[in-house]
Amino acid sequence: MDRIKPINSEKYLEKISKTDLSIREEELMRSVARLERPFEGLTSLGDEIDIKAEKYSIHITFFPNNQRTVYSAGPYRRYHRVEHLMLQHSEKIFDLTEIVPDGCKILVNRKSIAERGSVVSDGNIVIDGDITTPKMLLILLHEIGHVVDKMQLAGEDPVSEHPMSFTARKIRSERIATAFTLKFIRPFVLDSKQRKDVINFLKHDALRSYYLNAQKAMEEQGHPDASLDRYAQDISEELELEKDAEW
Ligand SMILES: [Zn+2]
Numbered sequence: 001m002d003r004i005k006p007i008n009s010e011k012y013l014e015k016i017s018k019t020d021l022s023i024r025e026e027e028l029m030r031s032v033a034r035l036e037r038p039f040e041g042l043t044s045l046g047d048e049i050d051i052k053a054e055k056y057s058i059h060i061t062f063f064p065n066n067q068r069t070v071y072s073a074g075p076y077r078r079y080h081r082v083e084h085l086m087l088q089h090s091e092k093i094f095d096l097t098e099i100v101p102d103g104c105k106i107l108v109n110r111k112s113i114a115e116r117g118s119v120v121s122d123g124n125i126v127i128d129g130d131i132t133t134p135k136m137l138l139i140l141l142h143e144i145g146h147v148v149d150k151m152q153l154a155g156e157d158p159v160s161e162h163p164m165s166f167t168a169r170k171i172r173s174e175r176i177a178t179a180f181t182l183k184f185i186r187p188f189v190l191d192s193k194q195r196k197d198v199i200n201f202l203k204h205d206a207l208r209s210y211y212l213n214a215q216k217a218m219e220e221q222g223h224p225d226a227s228l229d230r231y232a233q234d235i236s237e238e239l240e241l242e243k244d245a246e247w
Pocket of ligand 1: 142146173174177
């Protein structure tokens with residue numbers, strides 16, 4: 001994530017237009033259902049979440065009650081603010097709250113039935129859903145990926161001008177956030193079935209609508225090569241463009 005690669009909008013979108021998005025609905029549902037089960041080794045709840053498995057641990061702490069409020073009014077006033085989000089595997093330990101810029105706060109409503117994440121207009125990350133499941137941790141990492149990407153771009157635009165460069169920019173940003181997610185989640189996903197679940201979720205659930213919109217827009221432009229399902233292509237190959245994912 002430390003190198004910003006320039007992107008030729010036209011070539012980039014052509015590649016996206018050839019991405020195979022076909023998957024059996026049941027396979028996707030099974031993958032998502034598995035990712036909705038809480039991590040094994042979950043040992044505490046409340047203001048601290050500890051997940052300790054044989055080869056890794058995840059430790060999340062929230063600010064105490066009297067410090068957690070970021071907004072005094074509005075829809076996020078009851079959200080809990082994350083103090084630390086530590087990911088540890090082998091000898092490596094990352095506190096993701098140190099990776100996000102100072103002004104960015106991570107706010108979570110664990111009781112929300114909706115499961116989603118977003119970066120709100122003032123730059124804070126808002127997560128709806130219980131982050132003790134792999135699915136919600138993926139969503140949180142994805143949003144952190146957006147914030148880190150924006151910080152690294154520092155106002156620069158790596159995408160070439162083209163009638164559809166808006167779409168290319170959107171896809172780039174989603175793929176970068178997904179590559180960031182893969183980089184950090186990989187050590188915590190130990191078997192190939194889980195890896196497949198993660199790829200299925202990220203590619204077919206999270207990225208899918210962006211790809212479909214881009215493919216539709218390409219087709220409407222009368223692009224000669226635009227067609228769905230042309231090549232079967234693994235997301236790891238795709239994300240190599242942004243260098244980070246090496247599944
Ligand atoms: Zn996104």
